[in-house]
Amino acid sequence: MITTTGLSKHFQDLEVLKNINLEVAARDIVVVLGPSGSGKSTLLRCLNGLEDISGGSFEVNGIRVGAEDSKRARQQATREIRRQSGMVFQQFNLYPHKTALGNVTEGLMTVKKMPKEQAVTIGRKLLDRVGLTDREDYYPSRLSGGQQQRVAIARSLAMEPAVMLFDEPTSALDPELVGEVLSVMRELAQEGMTMLVVSHEMKFAREVATKVVLMAEGNIIEEAAPQHFFEDPRQERTRKFLRQINEI
Amino acid sequence: MQLVFDNLPFLLKGAGFTLLLTIVSMFFGLIIGLVVAIARLKGNRPIRWLARVYVSIIRGTPLLVQIVIIYYGVVDYGITLGSLTAAYIALSVNAGAYLSETFRGAILSVPKGQLEAAYTTGMTPWQAMRRVVLPQAMRIAIPPMGNTFIGMLKETSLVSVITVSELLRQAQLLIAQYYQYMPFYLAIGVMYWIMSTALSFILERFERRLAKAY
Numbered sequence: 001m002i003t004t005t006g007l008s009k010h011f012q013d014l015e016v017l018k019n020i021n022l023e024v025a026a027r028d029i030v031v032v033l034g035p036s037g038s039g040k041s042t043l044l045r046c047l048n049g050l051e052d053i054s055g056g057s058f059e060v061n062g063i064r065v066g067a068e069d070s071k072r073a074r075q076q077a078t079r080e081i082r083r084q085s086g087m088v089f090q091q092f093n094l095y096p097h098k099t100a101l102g103n104v105t106e107g108l109m110t111v112k113k114m115p116k117e118q119a120v121t122i123g124r125k126l127l128d129r130v131g132l133t134d135r136e137d138y139y140p141s142r143l144s145g146g147q148q149q150r151v152a153i154a155r156s157l158a159m160e161p162a163v164m165l166f167d168e169p170t171s172a173l174d175p176e177l178v179g180e181v182l183s184v185m186r187e188l189a190q191e192g193m194t195m196l197v198v199s200h201e202m203k204f205a206r207e208v209a210t211k212v213v214l215m216a217e218g219n220i221i222e223e224a225a226p227q228h229f230f231e232d233p234r235q236e237r238t239r240k241f242l243r244q245i246n247e248i
Numbered sequence: 249m250q251l252v253f254d255n256l257p258f259l260l261k262g263a264g265f266t267l268l269l270t271i272v273s274m275f276f277g278l279i280i281g282l283v284v285a286i287a288r289l290k291g292n293r294p295i296r297w298l299a300r301v302y303v304s305i306i307r308g309t310p311l312l313v314q315i316v317i318i319y320y321g322v323v324d325y326g327i328t329l330g331s332l333t334a335a336y337i338a339l340s341v342n343a344g345a346y347l348s349e350t351f352r353g354a355i356l357s358v359p360k361g362q363l364e365a366a367y368t369t370g371m372t373p374w375q376a377m378r379r380v381v382l383p384q385a386m387r388i389a390i391p392p393m394g395n396t397f398i399g400m401l402k403e404t405s406l407v408s409v410i411t412v413s414e415l416l417r418q419a420q421l422l423i424a425q426y427y428q429y430m431p432f433y434l435a436i437g438v439m440y441w442i443m444s445t446a447l448s449f450i451l452e453r454f455e456r457r458l459a460k461a462y
């Protein structure tokens with residue numbers, strides 16, 4: 001579903017991603033771990049065309065973007081990729097001028113040109129799916145962080161993505177609100193959604209991931225099934241990272 | 249005082265013109281301002297440059313000079329504008345430059361994450377601008393827009409120099425007729441004050457209604 005081949009990214013002199021080779025198969029739940037500044041967000045942003053890549057290539061659902069492609073070709077591929085993948089941000093980024101329902105229906109009406117009644121029907125179904133039926137008329141400013149993030153997930157799902165990218169979806173939340181977002185993500189995983197998740201929720205990684213990846217300084221250090229990753233890591237760097245995590 | 253009351257209909261006609269000039273120029277100024285703001289932010293290099301020069305010239309020269317250039321200046325090139333047309337053009341072009349700065353700032357102040365969220369749902373840059381950025385930018389722009397609006401009401405008095413029969417011009421005509429200054433100038437002063445106070449009252453209510461929306 002997602003393949004990156006020798007993908008690299010630098011901001012001026014700063015090399016943020018170095019030769020990333022990552023594979024996310026259909027129905028995979030890949031959790032990416034790594035210290036702050038290791039390039040996790042940048043990787044996700046590249047996969048959604050929010051950053052241009054500097055080298056290598058990647059493919060999302062069969063659509064390829066190469067660093068050597070013309071600007072036009074890249075733009076076209078990016079638009080296609082965005083239509084087939086959803087992205088959830090750490091800071092939610094809900095539209096503050098739209099209600100919960102309005103946030104979900106916006107893409108249906110603007111991008112998919114769906115008539116309003118149909119969009120509203122689908123929007124309500126999605127809000128129900130993330131447990132927010134009774135909040136459809138609320139503006140984001142009146143929703144808790146956990147509720148906002150669930151609306152953001154519903155907004156992405158509305159576009160019927162083949163794959164979902166999550167960039168630390170629970171990092172901005174108060175601890176007591178993390179659970180409600182993770183449980184929506186668990187349900188998504190059970191329903192067979194392909195997911196690439198940057199997160200430091202170790203329990204989620206252990207129980208839901210099909211593969212766990214450690215990134216550090218722009219490299220993939222180790223990738224393994226969660227059992228192996230947590231119980232029997234091969235790399236010293238991974239052991240060190242897990243020790244640091246456990247100390248907190 | 250009696251003189252003012254006797255000539256009140258004449259002055260009120262001027263006040264009507266002042267309001268009309270203000271509203272029409274503001275309307276076109278808003279359109280120009282929005283287009284120029286987007287041109288400066290999204291246009292290619294020559295378009296951005298052109299927009300910058302326009303704003304710089306308008307902001308760097310007195311409105312009075314702009315008015316006379318548009319009215320008398322273009323005659324040299326064989327174009328004759330009615331004084332009213334020239335007034336509309338000068339005021340709209342002037343307001344447009346100031347409003348484009350307001351809009352540009354407001355658009356830039358919408359967080360980047362909003363645009364990114366819109367893009368990831370598949371919106372084109374234009375759709376994201378129209379559906380996500382502009383509605384938020386407009387709310388930010390409303391208070392400075394209100395100031396421009398009230399400023400415009402007062403600055404319309406400058407087009408009296410090209411004989412547009414707005415409020416100040418009407419007073420000047422009466423003064424020429426009666427050789428009395430103070431009653432007429434005081435009267436129109438009061439009329440300007442009433443109009444700008446009423447206008448700010450309306451704008452404030454409008455602003456509060458919008459602020460409640462979310």
Ligand SMILES: Nc1ncnc2c1ncn2[C@@H]1O[C@H](COP(=O)(O)OP(=O)(O)O)[C@@H](O)[C@H]1O
Binds near residue numbers: 041042043
């Ligand atoms: N737009 C940018 N311009 C310059 N440097 C950036 C930009 N975005 C991210 N970086 C840098 O890239 C590195 C990786 O950032 P990021 O991908 O956000 O890491 P992570 O998500 O793993 O914390 C950091 O050093 C960060 O400062």
Ligand SMILES: [Mg+2]
Binds near residue numbers: 040041168
């Ligand atoms: Mg990050």
